[in-house]
Amino acid sequence: MCGIIGIVGTRPVAPLLVDALKRLEYRGYDSAGVATLEEGALARRRAEGKLVNLEKRLASDPLDGMIGIGHTRWATHGAPTERNAHPHATEKLAVVHNGIIENFAELRAMLESDGYHFQTETDTEAVAQLVTREMDNGKTPVEAVRESLSQLKGAFALAILFTDEDDLLIAARKGSPLAIGYGDGEMFLGSDAIALAPFTDTVSYLDDGDWAVLTRNSATIYDENGAVVSRAIQKSAGTAFLVNKGNHRHFMEKEIHEQPEVISHTLAHYLDFTSGKARPESVSVDFSKIDRLAISACGTAFYAASIGKYWFEQIARMPVDIDIASEFRYREMPLSKDSLALFVSQSGETADTLASLRYCKSQGLKIAAIVNVKESTIARESDVVFPTLAGPEIGVASTKAFTCQLSVLASLAIKAGRDRGTIDEKEEQRLIRHLSVAPRFANEVLRLSPQIEAVCRELMLVKHALYLGRGTSFPLAMEGALKLKEISYIHAEGYAAGELKHGPIALIDETMPVIVIAPYDKLYEKTVSNMQEVAARGGRIILITDAKGAAHANVKTLDTIVLPDVPEIIAPLIYALPIQMLAYYTAVFMGTDVDQPRNLAKSVTVE
Structure with missing residues (x-):
């Protein structure tokens, strides 16, 4: 997850921006930068790599100014270079951005036809140029941002x-979280x-679709319709804990809502959305040499790996054996060094x-791992490590780690197919x-929480409870049943829908809820039966x-x-969210x- 910091202050802010970015290092990043106003003029310092490189830049070429923004970046569009690092700037503004602007290519083409020149490969620069164009057309900064937000598509x-404008910062949230901190002046x-x-320990959290205008003495928050709204101001435990629940009741709820952002950054680690290709530095396996x-998991x-099996076999035509790890090494499966x-x-x-990893290693196989903790034992003992970039997951029931695992597996399957x-x-x-x-659609699904909460009553x-699904929805059905069991203690089972008549149908009566996961795809008609x-x-x-599936269901x-x-390829990532929310609210x-x-x-370290 990228990190954003902004300060409208009463003292030089550059050192404060860097200090705040250090507290966000746990989110992961590949470059960093800050921008301030020096006597009304924009000034930037950016650096590839770790924050220590940015600190060196600032030590040799310091920034003045009592207002500024800072950013740590995971590259999504374009390489992780200083040129592509945030903040991005025009003569009128500087911007930092988390997430993905899906329609950046269309915006860029439109802006270039209007005579605007781009300096980077990033989607973020389209935001900077778009707001600049609105200001060139006579709009104030607030009017220009309001108009530009209506033209952006994605989660950001x-x-x-x-x-x-030394007393003005504007912020916007659609999918990726933002918090406002209140200080004394x-x-x-x-x-x-x-x-x-x-x-400060006094904060409020922007709701999805909100945007805010900050000065030294005020924060005016608007909803996505442009109406002024108030958001709860609360005391934060951020000073005491590395991670906190924010305005969520539980860590699990917070982690469910973080998924648009973490999916975005996990995908971007493996895929370059500008070129439409896998990043060779992140996917360093040549699948053409693997038979x-x-x-094992x-x-x-x-269940994430089980969905990955469908992708590898369908996209890359690669045979896949998959086992529960506790059975794998005892099965004594014949293994090939290829x-x-x-x-x-x-x-x-x-x-x-x-234990399964060590068994395969003893048989001479090349070892790869998908993990959320890069310093872990499995990571250290693997030849190749594919990090999931989910950030700390505190809730025992896995949510964002699951969808990030799916993001990695989908990326690897595409690389394997190529x-x-x-x-x-x-x-x-x-x-x-x-x-x-996927991040935008994940954010749309989160807005269904009131409906999902109601059915959980x-x-x-x-x-x-019984969960049914076909294709990639079958492992999702098993994952949904597991989630319900884990945190509500309700007995639940997940089945392939076609297996219903081979036994589980005996359980069906008026007391048995059946959760059916069924996107309208080539398997849908079978599931309707x-x-x-x-x-x-x-x-x-x-x-x-x-919507198509609902229209063709023909059942009460x-x-x-x-x-x-x-x-189709992102359906498992998107359909994972409602099954997580069903378990959570129940x-x-x-x-x-x-x-x-x-x-x-959280971590099962014994057999």
Whole structure:
């Protein structure tokens, strides 16, 4: 996750900006920069790599000014170079940005036809040039930002500093989080309260779609319709903890809502959205030299890997063996040295997964790992490490780590398809373009939380539940059942929908809720037949689908949760969110310990 900091202060802000960025280092980054106003003129310092490089720049060429913005970047569009580092600037403004501007190419073409010249490969510069154009047309900074926001498509957070405006910062949030900090004659802006902790413990959080105008003595917040709104001001625990719940009730809820941002940055680590190609420095495996993939994982990571199996086999035509790690090494599977062994673990310390890794290593296989902790044992003992960039996940029930694992697996499958010649350059670009819109759709799904929360008032009353899905929705059904079991303690099972008539249908009666995960795809009609079998026996169906699926269901449901119509490759990432929210709200209503459910640990380090 990129980091944003902004200060409208009463003292030189450059050292304060860097200090705040250091508190955001846990989010990961590949370059950093700050911009201030010196006597009304914009001044910037940027550096590739770690913050120490930026500090050296500032030591040799310091910045003055009592207003400024800072940023740590994960490259999404363009290489992680100083030229592409934030803040991006024109003669009128500087901007920092988290997230993805999906329509940057169209905006860039329009702006270039109007005579605006771009200096970088980034999507962010399109925002800087767009707001500049609106100001060139006579609009004030506030009017220009308001007009520009209506033209942006994607999930993003922005902070903008303007030439000759030493008492004005403008911020906007659509998907990526932003917090406002209140000081004494000073105002602050940050990606989260941790960045603001040295300056203030009084914060408010922008809601999705909000944008805000900050001066030294005020913060005016507007909703996406332009109406002035108030957001709760609260005391932050950011000074005491590395991570905090912000304005969420539980860490799990916070981590569910972080997914648009972490999916964005995980995908961007492996894929260059400008060129539509995988980044060779991040995917350093030549899949053309691999004849088979052996994947092993536990729990939620196993279900992510199971979805990855579909992608590798369909996109790259690569045979995949997948095992629960606790069974893998005892199965004594014949292994070829031309195979790649891939291990998936959030913590990187999972005992069964580590034991399977060591078994494969003893057999002479090349070892790769998908982990969220790059310093973990599994990472250290692997030949190749693919980080998930989810950031700290505090809730025991995995949410954002799961969708980041899916993001990595999808990226690797595309790279494998290109290496093996099963997809051409045009198809690679199409698939990567589809992945790039996942953060926006994830953000849209989060807006369905009131509907999902309402249906959970029914779900909390049951003792058993059944989840059904086909294709990649089958592992999602198992993951949904696992989530419900983990945090609500309701017994649940996930099945392939086609297996219903082979036994589980005996469980169906009017007390049994059946959650059906069914995007309108080539398998949808088959799933409808299974829903009709459930309905005929009085089962209460909760259907998760899209608008076409809802229109063609032809069965009575307890509730139908209608998701956006999304490209096939990102459906597992998007449909993961409602199943997480179903489990979360059910557990909240039941009063269980959501973040630390009984009998469970975040990292399973024993067999």
